[in-house]
Amino acid sequence: LFLSIQRIVPSLSSTVNYTDPTLEPVVTENSVIRQKIIDSQFKCYERMNRAPPYKKKGLFCNRTWDGWLCWDDTPAGRLTAQNCPDYFPDFDPTERASKYCDETGNWFRHPESNRTWSNYTLCNSFTSEKLKMAFILYYMAIVGHALSITSLLISLAIFFYFKSLSCQRITLHKNLFFSYVLNSMFTIAHLIAVVPNPGLVKRDPVSCKVLQFFHQYMLGCNYFWMLCEGIYLHTLIVVAVFAEEQRLHWYYLLGWGFPLVPASIHAVARARYFNDNCWMSVDTHLLYIVHGPVMAALLVNFFFLLNIVRVLVTKLRDTHRAESNMYMKAVRATLILVPLLGIQFVIIPWRPENRLAGEIYDYIMHILMHYQGLLVATIFCFFNGEV
């Protein structure tokens, strides 16, 4: 979930010098970058070979490799664009590079050098501002998780110290808080040790992949404990109608044991099919191996809670008024949290195109993601009527 940070923060070191606006491919010395470019060149010529010839009528510009990107056959008079490459640290792959095919069916030539020229100027023109913002978001994430850990530890201390509070629901809260604490600790470890350390990423030790594995496991634990809370309330209110004591073994299994399954499958799939350095890349659909079950859990939880509210409102309003009020308060807290925790998965694909709106979106997403522990501690403990 560290989309922009992981793209830009690792590249804290050198940027490449270019002369605007005649930004053009030159043969670079750096072998890693050259390797990427040669790979792209190979794929480009393969594609040019295999793609069917241009069938539509009218003038067009021939497909070409311009040294960095592959361009398809383009009708005359059209400006075609694609995403910038990620060869260089200061190139932003979310920006667009463009190439103009003029009316005579030839690619646009730069007036100064009279060579065929593609427009890569947008790729590195906003990078310094974006780098600044990436830093701000990075520190915000660390502060968020640190605040979360603090507030959660305080809440845990309150729950353990005041024995009068303890009941089964509080036991579930304790487990939930504990999983949040561990998740924040692993996230901070990842943010501090791996993300700003390109040397470590290049060396690609097994330990950073193990760290990622535990990170994914703790993410699963977080959301599955929220699901346990929902199932517990559901069993308590809808099924058993306020009978108190349930056996918590199955909840422990679902909350701590089961997240090992998606995390392990993700590790195996990643090692086999997408074994990048430190498993840091977020550009792969293999991440849905973990995020899919998490979203399923959130959805199921949401339906359970709606069902609970329905039961509380309709059936118990007249018969068990006092208890239903108490349980309504319990449900309210969970009902507020589940959408808040889940909404990041819903709106993450829809980042606005506009620059300012995109920045606001990034800030809100980071707050939602990294200050969750603080939110959970506040709602479940500090704002809890019994506490």
Next chain:
Amino acid sequence: GDRGCDPQQGLTALACLAAQHFIAATACQEADYGWMIRHYCLKQFQLSMEDIGQRLWCDWDETVGTYGELTNCTALIAARLDCYWPNRLVDEFFVAVHKQYFRNCSPSGRALHDPPNGVLCPFIVLPVLVTLLMTALVVWRSKRSEGIV
């Protein structure tokens, strides 16, 4: 020191020596460029590929070095002849090379990519189904522990 050709450079020295014959031309002569890349770069590439052996032509790890040298060679000759690189001739040249050497290979280079959908979908759908199953199991077991079946 720019005009001297270092004999230790191997392939590039060959290109360098040949290019020096054409110093007189200041603008890019496309015919010369086309001839040169076919006679120097392509020859060297052919020899290297024959050394590697036809069986391994589709193994990107084996051929990437030679392919990179071929690219370098064309770029160097372009620099010597004052042509910009890449250009239309380079495109045609490489398309021909690919037709001859890489026609039967799978198109991807070494960049990482997701497995095909037939592999990816089961990997994703399976944990989701197991999650739903497990949830149902926990709900059922907590019902039973109440004594209410």
